[in-house]
């Protein structure tokens with residue numbers, strides 16, 4: 001293809017996105033679009049899968065049967081999200097094995113929030129309420145993103161994430177209205193998860209790369225700082241409603257902006273965790289790589305069996 | 319308690335689902351593939367759903383203010399009545415699936431009989447469970463065939479698991495006092511009558527999986543009387559942790 005032709009294809013491509021048309025797997029797309037989408041979508045899929053670990057940590061110790069069933073179902077939903085996101089990413093010409101390989105070698109990232117430990121039952125509330133809450137803020141705009149398979153996966157995922165968020169809030173509410181010990185447990189969880197949840201919405205706009213291109217492709221519709229403000233404005237009244245205190249002495253309603261002002265985020269901590277040195281980074285990767293390596297003989301056996309079965313069928317047909 | 323036998327009988331059924339559900343739940347997030355992870359979690363979810371129905375019924379019969387959670391989480395080790403088979407650990411995927419398979423074949427046959435119970439609550443629960451457990455049984459027996467017939471490594475692992483777990487199969491067909499009383503009253507299932515068909519079906523799947531049927535005639539028992547393997551205590555330590563550490567609270 002001549003450069004002229006490519007430029008014309010790119011122009012048509014940009015126009016289609018501007019008209020809100022969806023890009024489908026068989027359509028022509030610029031290489032950069034493909035690569036950027038593989039990166040973002042696989043990172044999202046990995047986050048779902050690694051995100052199963054901190055919550056999976058409490059399945060065996062859930063305090064009641066009802067809570068155990070709800071938690072199992074929630075973690076299973078996350079596995080389902082991982083599954084459709086991996087499938088959606090595969091439409092861009094990368095295999096699930098390659099994506100796993102990138103995760104296991106540290107080439108691909110996942111959401112840093114999952115590198116914090118879940119050390120009490122209240123963390124199941126805080127994670128659902130805040131982490132799924134922040135995820136929704138990030139993801140709702142993606143329901144209209146330009147790449148068809150991603151947009152469709154997000155519609156399904158977002159519905160379930162809102163359910164998770166409500167369920168997490170309900171766990172917190174129950175604790176906050178419970179015994180003094182339960183209330184302390186809830187407050188402690190909020191203290192530990194609040195700042196990492198704010199960080200989840202990404203570095204400040206001044207330090208964020210890729211944003212302009214992502215806006216054009218509708219991979220991003222609002223800046224990180226705007227999303228963060230939206231999250232804070234939405235969450236502070238919820239905390240007030242159940243009598244918990246946001247651990248930020250600088251948090252104050254700003255009448256003029258009709259928004260909350262908030263304190264300084266510790267970006268050193270953010271970058272430390274992103275670079276692999278959070279409290280649980282090594283542990284999470286060990287769990288993922290361990291499950292994958294220990295499962296190799298099972299996957300090999302399933303493949304060998306399928307091949308043998310196929311052969312037997314062919315022999316019978318002859 | 320007026321209905322002590324019925325109460326014990328329900329616990330005998332439900333504890334199997336409770337303990338096996340707990341074991342399957344341990345794997346969530348750690349399966350050999352996403353698909354098997356989801357399937358194992360599903361089995362765990364089904365089993366806990368069944369447990370809730372049984373224990374809600376048992377709580378009603380006990381009528382002393384205890385809830386499903388009290389019954390599930392606040393008994394002493396000796397008061398759990400599950401068979402030894404279901405408390406065996408997730409040594410590897412072959413053990414997990416072997417345990418599941420050896421239990422599912424029994425569980426399905428048992429539920430099909432329980433559907434005929436003259437106790438309407440029990441037969442209604444059995445009706446609901448039969449669908450779920452038929453799926454479990456299909457899933458686990460398919461995997462036995464896959465792993466038995468797969469590679470040399472998977473065959474060896476699957477054979478080891480079956481050999482080790484075999485010793486726990488006979489207990490499934492032992493009758494407790496509560497069993498006998500309930501059979502007499504027409505509420506309960508006579509498990510001794512399920513034994514022959516059980517081994518016929520197990521052997522058929524093992525053969526199809528190109529595995530050897532264990533010949534050992536030495537069996538372990540005790541679970542139904544509350545005498546468990548060393549594994550159960552640790553499982554209960556996790557299951558009961560919150561209820562023990564924070565007594566009398568709502569969650």
Ligand SMILES: [Fe+2]
Pocket residue numbers: 048081135139157161
């Ligand atoms: Fe997500």
Ligand SMILES: [Fe+2]
Pocket residue numbers: 048077078081157161
């Ligand atoms: Fe998710």
Ligand SMILES: [Fe+2]
Pocket residue numbers: 078132160161164
């Ligand atoms: Fe979620």
